Amino acid sequence: MKEEGRRKKVEVKWKVLRRFTVAFFLLLSAFSISVRGEADKYEVYAVRFATLADFPVSSLIAGADRARRMDIAMMIWVLKGADGRVAIVDSGFHREQYFRQFTVKDYITPSDAIAPLGLKPADVTDIFLSHMHWDHAGGIDLFPSARVWLQKEEYDYYTGDAWQSARTHGGIDADDVLEIVRRNTMGKVSFVRGDDETSLSGIGFGIGGKHTFQSQFVTVTTRTGTVVMASDNVYLYENMDAHKAIAQTLDAVSNLRTQDRMRSLASDPRLVVPGHDPAVFDRFPKVSDRIVRIE
Ligand SMILES: [Zn+2]
Numbered sequence: 180m181k182e183e184g185r186r187k188k189v190e191v192k193w194k195v196l197r198r199f200t201v202a203f204f205l206l207l208s209a210f211s212i213s214v215r216g217e218a219d220k221y222e223v224y225a226v227r228f229a230t231l232a233d234f235p236v237s238s239l240i241a242g243a244d245r246a247r248r249m250d251i252a253m254m255i256w257v258l259k260g261a262d263g264r265v266a267i268v269d270s271g272f273h274r275e276q277y278f279r280q281f282t283v284k285d286y287i288t289p290s291d292a293i294a295p296l297g298l299k300p301a302d303v304t305d306i307f308l309s310h311m312h313w314d315h316a317g318g319i320d321l322f323p324s325a326r327v328w329l330q331k332e333e334y335d336y337y338t339g340d341a342w343q344s345a346r347t348h349g350g351i352d353a354d355d356v357l358e359i360v361r362r363n364t365m366g367k368v369s370f371v372r373g374d375d376e377t378s379l380s381g382i383g384f385g386i387g388g389k390h391t392f393q394s395q396f397v398t399v400t401t402r403t404g405t406v407v408m409a410s411d412n413v414y415l416y417e418n419m420d421a422h423k424a425i426a427q428t429l430d431a432v433s434n435l436r437t438q439d440r441m442r443s444l445a446s447d448p449r450l451v452v453p454g455h456d457p458a459v460f461d462r463f464p465k466v467s468d469r470i471v472r473i474e
Contacts, residue, residue: 186256187348217379219400221266222259222474223408224466225459228271228292232282239414239455241424241431251455253314255289256408256473257296258307258399260381265298266305267325268397268408272317274352287469290321295467309387309410310394311337311359311455313352320358327362328384331370332393334359341392350427371395385444387412387436389430396441404446405435406473411454412437419451 207426236247256268271289278286290300303322309315319327338356341348362368371376376383376398387394390411397408413433414425419438424431442448452459452473463471 181451182368183472202291202378220261220402221399222417223399223401223406224257224296225254225284225463225471225473226253226257226261226292226296227252227460227469228289229286230284230457231455232284235330236415238426240417240421241426241428243423243426250284250457251414252457252459253283253286253455254459255292255318255389255391256452257293257298258382259296262380264304264379266307266382267293267303267322268307268321269309269410270288270306270318273321274313274354278318278333279414281366288321289318292469295470307384307395308333308396309408309412310316310391311355312350312391312411313355315361315410318353319355319362326367326369327359328369328371330384330386330393330395331372333391333395334363334368334370336392341453383444385440386437389428390425390434392429396437398444401474403474404450405444407445407451408442409438409441409453411452413441413451413453415456416458418449418453 231251231253233248234251235245236249237243237245239251253271255271258266258268273288277283300322301324303325306319306322306325306327307329311333337348337351338360341351359368371378371384374385381400383398385396385398387396394412396410396412398407399406399408411425413419416426417423419442424434428434430451441451445451449462450473460471463473466472
């Protein structure tokens, strides 16, 4: 009898200990999930560094009236992570010839445009490059310490095959190609292979529906949900509202499918941020003259 009593006591002790241990680990994992959750969160800003005046809307929206013109916003987007990462989506431009080719107004270099956020160019740790066009890839060299993330197929094509024909590199600047190759030789380019939600916590890359050879969009986890930086995979809100493909795409059907996909990935359709719509700066709260916070 005594033996059995002792055994029961020991069993009860084990049971209590086991329960305590399970509770402890549950608590620990809940805590680490919440800490991780915080680390994933980003503040998102749209930063306007220039305006292109009198731009034909028919170059932005497939089938639009050719007489329509508008001033479009040239912007980059800043993602400030709780973990200290400072990423920008795209890098703007600064090369001289574009100031002759287009009516550029109110220009400041993209690297200066982020100053009101308390950021210097060297603070930018990452550039998530949506595509290789001159007005998005043209400022990589303004952010000397940043690691550049782009689709591998976009990199491969525009550093190679695209230049075998005069017709397959419209909008791509040879100097931007040299810069990204140089960045790669410094070990500062990360290739994204298709849709990718695991390489960076709180950040997702999605295939962009053929604005260029392999353009991409970026999803970001914020305090309030998921924001989608569409870049030029959607030029204007009107593309989404009227369900019209962008005028510059290698595959209009794929573009429309991607527009739908971006809307479904965002916590709210209004959190899909288009590449050149000046209305972005009316729809979100102002931080400074040229900057709004996307929330
Ligand atoms: Zn663009």
